[in-house]
Amino acid sequence: MELLELWKRHLEKTKSERTTITYTNAIKSFLKKLNINENLLEVSSKELYQYADSSELSPASLLTHFSAIKHFYRFLTKGGFLPKEKLSEIEETIEEIKEDYGLHKLYRRPKALGKKELEIIFQKVKGSKYENIYKLFLYSGIRLSEYKNLRPEHFFLDKSGIYWIHLPAEITKRKRERMAPLIGPSREDTYRFTESLDKCLKNYEETLSTNTGSLQVYTNRLSKRLRIHFSLYSFRHTYITNLINQGFPVELVKEFAGHANIKTTIDIYYRFNQERAKSIVESFLRG
Template identity: 55%
Template sequence: MEVLELWKRNLERTKNQRTTEAYVRHIKNFIDTVNIGEEELLKVSSAQIFKYVDSTDLGPTSLLANLSALKHFFKFLLRREYIDRDRFTDIEQAIEELREELNAKKRPTYPKALTKEEVDNIFNAVKGKRYEKIYSLFLYSGIRLGEFENLDKSSFYLDKSGILWIRLEPHMTKRNKGRLAPVLAQDRDETYRITDRILKWIENYEENFRVKRGVLQVYTDRLSKRLGIPFSVHSFRHTYITNLVNSGFPVEVVKEFAGHSNIKTTIETYYKFSQRRAEELVKSFLSG
């Protein structure tokens, strides 16, 4: 269908590849579930949106992702005048009502930062292996797995103060917005130590860091089970951001380093649950 292909092209210009593929998959799942042809997408009603949610076996989190894709698609149709404002408003109201219900059902999940003991155990298990280098990059830069896949030696540069930065171009990032991510540890000395190591490792970037996404995820999952430590590659990102918060970095700086699209995400996800940072602030207040 023409509009589906046009929408896909729009996604390819405004979203990264993973998001584009996911959104298109969600729309096709909707078509199959409500049993309509692609040509009937222009006539979809709120009743069909409700029918879709009621008849699918997807969990709340997956359904919310599907609804985001649906809203994006129908907003695209409205802006291109394939559907009128009344139809879009009807669909939008249904989606927002369903979102409210699903968010109420969705169990809250909070990012778990790894403890020092857990980090030590993980790195002891991979010492001398390529995964020690890969995990170090994730732990001390907070980059996402999708961003890591697009890195090469030219992505790194050392500033005059000795801080190593990773330059992430827009096409590398989740939100299609470029940023600079500093390599930082929990204190200055450790930061310089890890910077020296990473600088040596990136001299032979392909050998030390290039690994297929699936291979890395499978290895990490198996290591997690073997060590009895529930963690994924993304756990290193949570740990990095949590360490920034605990070190006293302002929320607007953490937002930029982490690549969050909205400062609300940074505040509600990390600052809200930083008990250690709260205790340090109280101590600082009392001693001042």
């Protein structure tokens, strides 16, 4: 564990005693739980997700652990022990986990985009490739890392006339196969999107494919320009919220979203919503 000792000495010079102890214990816990002491330079996205999924830590402690993990691998990269590409993969995965678990804002739930916000965003990108891509994120709940490896053959049209997305295990972070319907806030919106997607899939590279780094940069700049706080993950939050508001049971939402644990779906997304409650009661009374 020579690299771990090097990092610990670096912490002792740059961090407080308390932070040094906390970060060191966090890394030891991470390596021990996943049994990757001998291959710590080869940690995968799947293992990072496994750590989050199996952890019994509180959200605040889990956030601290991932801060320590990120700091550790950044140190290794600066020292030339880890390629920059590998660090980027680790950091991207950690950010996705934070989003999935609501760790960015521990005391504020993920925010779904409102109707007015979506109208402003889509009006600004109307007629461009970004309109198609944003709608794909909004209607599928796909993660950025999954989008990176998405291909036309991952879409299929069912008998009801809507598209589903089939993500093979090898392109998902948790390495678990996933299927999800491409649906929007209403039946009409869903079928309109189906028609537009049908055209886009015939020329996928021109209409739906782009560099993920450029996509993130464009989205960040657009967010600042429009003064609407949103990211690509905001579309995923909105997709999941739409499913819940439409009355989909939690076990289905969990599968469509690709959450490993139903507790994640419930804790982050399911909360009392007066409008949804009223709608469900009215639907029951109509028989």
